[in-house]
Amino acid sequence: xxxxxxxxxxxxxxxxxxxxxxxxxxxxxxxxxxxxxxxxxxxxxxxxxxxxxxxxxxxxxxxxxxxxxxxxxxxxxxxxxxxxxxxxxxxxxxxxxxxxxxxxxxxxxxxxxxxxxxxxxxxxxxxxxxxxxxxxxxxxxxxxxxxxxxxxxxxxxxxxxxxxxxxxxxxxxxxxxxxxxxxxxxxxxxxxxxxxxxxxxxxxxxxxxxxxxxxxxxxxxxxxxxxxxxxxxxxxxxxxxxxxxxxxxxxxxxxxxxxxxxxxxxxxxxxxxxxxxxxxxxxx
Ligand code: PAF
Numbered sequence: 001x002x003x004x005x006x007x008x009x010x011x012x013x014x015x016x017x018x019x020x021x022x023x024x025x026x027x028x029x030x031x032x033x034x035x036x037x038x039x040x041x042x043x044x045x046x047x048x049x050x051x052x053x054x055x056x057x058x059x060x061x062x063x064x065x066x067x068x069x070x071x072x073x074x075x076x077x078x079x080x081x082x083x084x085x086x087x088x089x090x091x092x093x094x095x096x097x098x099x100x101x102x103x104x105x106x107x108x109x110x111x112x113x114x115x116x117x118x119x120x121x122x123x124x125x126x127x128x129x130x131x132x133x134x135x136x137x138x139x140x141x142x143x144x145x146x147x148x149x150x151x152x153x154x155x156x157x158x159x160x161x162x163x164x165x166x167x168x169x170x171x172x173x174x175x176x177x178x179x180x181x182x183x184x185x186x187x188x189x190x191x192x193x194x195x196x197x198x199x200x201x202x203x204x205x206x207x208x209x210x211x212x213x214x215x216x217x218x219x220x221x222x223x224x225x226x227x228x229x230x231x232x233x234x235x236x237x238x239x240x241x242x243x244x245x246x247x248x249x250x251x252x253x254x255x256x257x258x259x260x261x262x263x264x265x266x267x268x269x270x271x272x273x274x275x276x277x278x279x280x281x282x283x284x
Pocket of ligand 1: 029030031057059062131134135153156
């Protein structure tokens with residue numbers, strides 16, 4: 001049974017009670033429209049804590065002008081049912097006013113420097129400021145011991161790590177593996193925007209990522225690997241924002257610093273009106 005809580009006082013009372021009982025609390029932040037990927041985060045959270053809170057809040061501050069905030073799928077009833085099946089204790093569903101008492105435009109905003117200027121940050125200006133701003137608020141609401149984020153949003157995870165360390169949030173971060181459909185397409189709420197013709201094509205992203213890993217391991221020059229992945233995706237019908245190889249700290253492999261041979265291939269590409277991101281971690 002999952003309790004739906006919409007008021008901050010009630011949430012604080014519930015979490016406070018758990019704390020007095022000496023229980024460890026996990027938070028899984030989401031924007032709802034939950035799918036298997038989210039439920040696997042809940043399952044992981046249960047392994048790291050005694051009680052699990054899942055927040056559901058479509059955060060206007062992380063959507064740019066012309067992005068899909070208005071049409072982002074909102075399915076609260078199905079979400080709560082799914083959370084009950086997944087064993088979450090509380091669905092934290094705050095109103096806009098609870099998250100942003102002065103409104104999202106007038107909110108105190110966080111800015112994580114450096115890492116937010118590239119890749120997703122370069123293509124979606126302000127996106128990570130909005131993510132950091134809302135995640136800090138959710139941490140303040142729930143005050144979790146542990147928070148679970150998916151590796152699909154690879155750069156988001158790096159941004160949250162930076163923020164948690166820099167602001168000394170007493171929260172342990174746990175990263176969850178990407179859950180995929182049978183054909184390799186990473187699970188995402190945005191997959192449902194794909195029409196019947198686009199859906200099988202979307203799986204080409206995973207194949208392109210695998211091709212990049214294979215080519216990098218075969219010591220092919222990085223620029224060539226990236227160019228080939230881009231061309232492969234364009235030939236399949238994508239408009240590619242980026243298809244790149246990076247170290248796991250998201251720097252270019254040639255950049256100064258420690259190189260332990262860990263790599264991540266990252267792709268962001270549009271198919272029709274749908275923007276998809278995915279990544280694949282590997283070692284050379
Ligand atoms: O990954 C997401 O769903 C969102 O970016 C998050 C972390 C819930 C913040 O709104």
